[in-house]
Amino acid sequence: MDKPVIVALDYADDFECINFLNQFPKNQKLFLKIGLEMFCQFGYPFVKSLRERGYEIFLDLKLHDIPNTVKRTCQMIAKWDVQLLTIHASGGAEMIKAAKAGLAGSNTKLLAVTQLTSLGQTELVNELKVPLKSQDYVTHLAKLAFDNGADGVISSALEVPMIKEVTSQDFLCITPGIRPKTEQAGDQKRVATPSQARSLGSDGIVVGRPITQAKNSLNAYMNIDKEWDK
């Protein structure tokens, strides 16, 4: 995996999504995130068809359940040849280990979501009643994920240096909450620009609406890719 810009395919229908993909030259390598919205509509056949077209796939199901259920689900996903899969780190040590065991024998990398990028310090303390600084909660969950076999985490780019320090430089930090300077943060709270994410050490960025809702999605992708890669 070479530091990808991962496009979050949060489209309302498959037609819009295929239209977006068809704008790219045939040989363009793309890393696509299929999240709950599209997976609930189109399920595994959609994943399979995109894999068969040669795209790399991040299956973002954010699993969070008892260890046995997560393990059995991961055993099924292990047969799908996807590159990345998410669970919630807050599911605990046993759940993380179970997910990793379920993926045994596959090349799917396991990423644990730390604190969602839509949650800031206020929500953490007032709503979730976690009496910690956001960055301490994120690094705690990242260490838990690392110690129990995950290949990496999802966090804001702002936390990457701290995560790498308590885990390892090789521990993957994939970062959503990416907003080019001209874009509104919207429901995202812990945001960074593509170039900030790069200089903070992100291993890949996840970008949805700044691309999918843009007037010209292809241009938006190209501009973000250029800012990330320069």
Ligand SMILES: O=C(O)c1cc(=O)[nH]c(=O)n1[C@@H]1O[C@H](COP(=O)(O)O)[C@@H](O)[C@H]1O
């Ligand atoms: O797991 C994720 O990908 C994820 C974790 C997180 O903490 N924050 C977050 O935004 N995401 C996903 O990243 C994408 C971000 O989309 P935009 O905010 O539209 O760029 C969405 O598909 C989210 O589901």
